[in-house]
Amino acid sequence: MKIRKLIAASLFACVAAGVADAQERPTHLKIGTSLTQMPWGFYDEDQKPTGVDVALCGAIAQQIGATAEFISLDFKGLIPALQAGRFDMVCAAMYITPEREKTIAMVPYIKASQTVVTKKTSTIEGLDGLCGHSVSVLQGSGSLKVLQQTSATCEAGGKPAVTIQAFDTQPVAIRALENDSVDGFIATDALISFYMTKNDSLKKVATGISPNLLGIGFQTENASLAKLVAESLATMKANGSYDAILKKWGIESAALDAK
Incomplete structure (x- = not known):
């Protein structure tokens, strides 16, 4: 509504x-x-x-x-x-x-809404599971704001902050996850879903975020x-x-x- x-x-x-x-x-x-x-x-x-x-x-x-x-x-x-x-x-x-x-x-x-993706071998579950982990994101995007808010919530709850790595382009941000430079990646669900058709080593751990x-x-x-x-x-x-x-x-x- x-x-x-x-x-x-x-x-x-x-x-x-x-x-x-x-x-x-x-x-x-x-x-x-x-x-x-x-x-x-x-x-x-x-x-x-x-x-x-x-x-x-x-x-x-x-x-x-x-x-x-x-x-x-x-x-x-x-x-x-x-x-x-x-x-x-x-x-x-x-x-x-x-x-x-x-x-x-x-x-x-x-x-649109946001989705977090990780490697299939990751133990991260849900948005609050990002506390203490590193996540890549597009600089200046709505996804970055979601990640900043998530990190603040982690700290307010006495948990470690999210280590945010913001990049100028989506391919570089995605590559950071592929290369194990970060633990997760966040973007719009459409982008994540499209990308996962080309990479079967990933899984969604949080979806429908901030519609x-x-x-x-x-x-x-x-x-x-x-x-x-x-x-x-x-x-x-x-x-x-x-x-x-x-x-x-x-x-x-x-x-x-x-x-």
Whole structure:
């Protein structure tokens, strides 16, 4: 219920703001993303951008009547680059948080939660089992915040803190677990599930953590584009193209209206 209310409030705010800030439809959109996050965004064998975010935001641009150009940066640099005007919007599996909404506008487009994975030989169980262990994570991500909160809870309960190792890209963070440099790795469930299809030496030890919405980001003064994107998402949900994209990537359960 909380997520549904947040979806409605976010969409209403974007549409209402856009009415007062109308502009001509763009014909070309520069979209900031981080092409190091399977299945959200990555390069295919031909070095072309692909993934959930590329497919969804590319389709949104097409629905608006614009071409899409994806610009890849490290995740932590996306919001500063958006604010500097390097691109028109950010589409990169980014959690909607009160802190982010103080600096950018966000339109919800997918539901997400966090998952912790370890080697199958690990004895770690549950989120509280991370106390005293090392865990890798993407720098600047919602997963990092979850890990910081978990570590604080460990210490408040008289247990050792979590040793957090934050990396600039997901592949490097994952590799730290593969190389036994850390005991665990945390990311969105979709990313973990996709990655585990390629590596059978891992197991999930905690899932469904911190369920929230992922949002497409915009400069706060660009309410008209946020409105167009919200309207395009609504159209795509009505005509089935939104659900078709999620189904292709095996994350139907992440749809905004999925139960």
